[in-house]
Amino acid sequence: MPNCLIIGLMSGTSVDAIDAAIDRISTVSDRYAAKVLRHIEHPWPPAVRKRLLAVMAPAKTATEELCQLNVLVSQHFAAAVEKLLKESKIPRSKIAAIGSHG
DSSP states (O other): OOEEEEEEEEOOTTOSEEEEEEEEEEEETTEEEEEEEEEEEEEOOHHHHHHHHHTSTTOOOOHHHHHHHHHHHHHHHHHHHHHHHHHHTOOGGGEEEEEEOO
């Protein structure tokens, strides 16, 4: 892996926005180096944010709600990636991997 582009995604417990970044990962001798090429914040829609906050521990939550939120979160993470790629003008074919904290 001499040089590749990776997208990283996360949303913290404040659930204010999705952070998305494109990083260039390269090797220098036996070490890795990383450089952030572009970073964006993609705000959660208020209704989705409210639902996400409502299921956080110690809340009791139905499995159905968690499944619906799983789909919504993935759709918003995908939208954040699309926005990041558009703003960075980096073609998706140049991205080696996308990582998310979960």
